[in-house]
Structures are given as C-alpha cells and as structure tokens.
Amino acid sequence: MKNIATLISGGVDSSLVVHQLCEQGFKPTLFYIKIGMEGAEYMDCSAEEDIELCKATARKYGLELEVIDLHREYWDKVAAYAIDKIRLGQTPNPDVMCNKLIKFGCFEEQAGKHFDFTATGHYATTVSLDDKVWLGTANDPVKDQTDFLAQIDHLQVSKLMFPIGHLQKQEVRELALKAGLPSAKRRDSQGICFLGKINYNDFVRRFLGEKSGDIVEFETGKILGKHYGYWFHTIGQRKGLGLSGGPWFVVKKDVSNNVIYVSKGYDAALQYGLEFYMSDFHFITANPWVDELSKGIDVTFKIRHTPEFTKGYLSSKNGRYFMQSTEKLQGIAPGQFGVVYDNNSKLCIGSGEIAL
Numbered sequence: 001m002k003n004i005a006t007l008i009s010g011g012v013d014s015s016l017v018v019h020q021l022c023e024q025g026f027k028p029t030l031f032y033i034k035i036g037m038e039g040a041e042y043m044d045c046s047a048e049e050d051i052e053l054c055k056a057t058a059r060k061y062g063l064e065l066e067v068i069d070l071h072r073e074y075w076d077k078v079a080a081y082a083i084d085k086i087r088l089g090q091t092p093n094p095d096v097m098c099n100k101l102i103k104f105g106c107f108e109e110q111a112g113k114h115f116d117f118t119a120t121g122h123y124a125t126t127v128s129l130d131d132k133v134w135l136g137t138a139n140d141p142v143k144d145q146t147d148f149l150a151q152i153d154h155l156q157v158s159k160l161m162f163p164i165g166h167l168q169k170q171e172v173r174e175l176a177l178k179a180g181l182p183s184a185k186r187r188d189s190q191g192i193c194f195l196g197k198i199n200y201n202d203f204v205r206r207f208l209g210e211k212s213g214d215i216v217e218f219e220t221g222k223i224l225g226k227h228y229g230y231w232f233h234t235i236g237q238r239k240g241l242g243l244s245g246g247p248w249f250v251v252k253k254d255v256s257n258n259v260i261y262v263s264k265g266y267d268a269a270l271q272y273g274l275e276f277y278m279s280d281f282h283f284i285t286a287n288p289w290v291d292e293l294s295k296g297i298d299v300t301f302k303i304r305h306t307p308e309f310t311k312g313y314l315s316s317k318n319g320r321y322f323m324q325s326t327e328k329l330q331g332i333a334p335g336q337f338g339v340v341y342d343n344n345s346k347l348c349i350g351s352g353e354i355a356l
Helices: 012-023 048-061 071-087 094-110 154-158 168-179 202-209
Strands: 004-007 029-034 065-071 118-119 125-128 132-136 214-215 223-227 248-254 259-262 271-285 297-302 309-317 318-332 338-342 347-355
Touching: 004 012, 012 048, 012 168, 029 094, 048 065, 048 318, 065 071, 071 202, 094 118, 094 154, 132 154
Parallel strands: 004 029, 004 118, 029 065, 214 259
Antiparallel strands: 125 132, 132 347, 214 223, 248 259, 271 318, 271 347, 297 309, 297 338, 309 318, 338 347
16 A cells, blocks of 8 residues: 655645545545744745645545645745846746745655655646656646656656546536535636735845836837836736736846846737747656657647746757747746647656847
8 A cells, every 4th residue: 555645735736536435445644834934924824724724624534634834945946046136137936946845855854755655736637658657737727737747756656646637627627526525616826825924026126125226118229217126027928017008918038237127019029939949858757759859759838837848949958958949939038937848748757048
C-alpha cells in the first residue's frame, strides 16, 4: 500500500483528490501549507476558512491533517523574487516559483520525503515513457496548469500524483457534490495566493513606492499622460493606463528613465512579435531533442496562462534557446516563462524566462 501525502487547500479540487484516494483504498495524510502571515500589512492572508474546510474533509474520511507554516520560506524565496523582478521592469510568475520552491521544494524537505508520493489537485497528468516520468497536460485545456509546473524537476514529477488531471472541471464539481464534500460549492480562488485581500498594486507600492513618469506614444514621442512608476505596468497591458481615445497598449518600458511607451489600437504592430529568447532553459525530465535542437524542432508553447497552445519552432545555439512562433504573439513580456510542449501538446518539456 502506497504511503501518500496529499496537499489540500480547502478548495474543491484538492478535496476531491482526497475522496478519490480514499475510494481507491488509500489512507492519505493531509497537509495544508500556510504561506500568508495573518495580520501582516503586506501579506495579510487569513487561512482560517481554508483550514476549517480542510479539517471538515479530514474528519469526513477519518484522516490526519497537519498544518505546515512556510510563510517565511515563501517570503524569502517567492515574494522577494517577485519584487526583484518587478524592480527590474520584468513580469514575474510567483505561481511557477511557488510550485518549484515551496509546494514541491520546502514541503518535500520537511514532510514529503517521508512519503512515497505527493498528491495534489493540480490539473495535470504524469506520463511514463522510455522508463522516465514526464509531466503531461490535463484533459481540460481551460484548467490545465502545466505551465505553472514547468520549473519542477524530474525527481519532483516522479513523486507526484494528479488524480483529477483526467477530469473536466464540471466533472470535478459534480463528483464533489455527489460525494457531499464540504467544499463542493466553494468558488475557485483567484489571483496570487500570498496577497490575500490586498490589491496587487498596493502590494507593489508597499515595497517600491511611487515615482511619477511619462506615458509616451511610441510612434510620435508625444507625452500622453503620467504614471506612478514603471513597476506598476507590464508589456501588453491595456487596462489601468488612464488614457482616453484608446485602446492603448504598453509596448516598451524604459526602466532607467521611468518611461512607459504605449501604442494605440488593436492592430498596432508594436504589440506583436514572432520570436523571443529564453534564458536558463530548464528541462523537467530530460531533453528529448538532444540531436535536433541545433537545427530546430517543431513544438507548441505558451507565454501566458491560456487554454491555447501556439505552434512554434525551437532551436538552440551556445546554450541559448530561441523560439519562432507561427503566429503573432501579443505582449511578449521579459521575466515571464516561455513554456515548451511537444508538437502534440501532450507533454510539458520545460521552460525558460523570456529575455528579449
């Protein structure tokens, strides 16, 4: 009988994981990872409701629940990473780093190492191929979360179980209701987990402050307005610029001079690009294209969390990985991750930070 740790959040997805494992005869040990500091000005993330729902699920199945406090590790490794990237004018992805460093990093070191497997409510799958375990995409393309898992390594993925990865979200809801789970009707959480009720801009303002700068039309050099700091804006952004007569999109940032460049209209050429480099590219399990990347290979990829996969052509030279897209990409933002899949979008191969 496998010894399984299960990460539970109080949401419907992870609760159904518990139900399914118990239905299969397992008796998993449940863990709630606490990453917010209650009452802290910059990380007020109350876990009370989450933990009560986790306790209710544990009681329903007669299981142990342990709360692991990783708020300091989260701050040191993930929140600080996000602030550093924002300070550089880049667009961070805290969810990617949380999975890599906290859920499957610090948790593994503290508790997960004592178990054969760790089960989670992520929408993903694992695939055994060529005596290796690969990260596979979920059956529900809208909920697929492999792009948030694209920085984990082969040891992490080989220990993971994704029991709901083969289900559609609606099926998860229906099964949870049928099972009478306490969280069956709970709404999905939105936004960055550690912020809790705090507005994203308020969080950034707490650490980077405000500094007035110009919003400039890229094509003409005309000053259109003012902003409160380049760190509040990202490439491809449309909303929150306070400009009339739009739509306006952020197409460039001058970090040293605190200038935001914008371009008008949905068809503005500067919104789009066809290629980008990725730095520090990370293969999750292995490089399946060792002998092919110097010439290039057909792949699919994502540059943000969307249901769609884009077809592209991946090549490498001198350790740099270069992606050429078959279609125009809107808002290629440095700091975000380019996530690479096989040509059939079935396996998530790896990822690297976008570097223009």
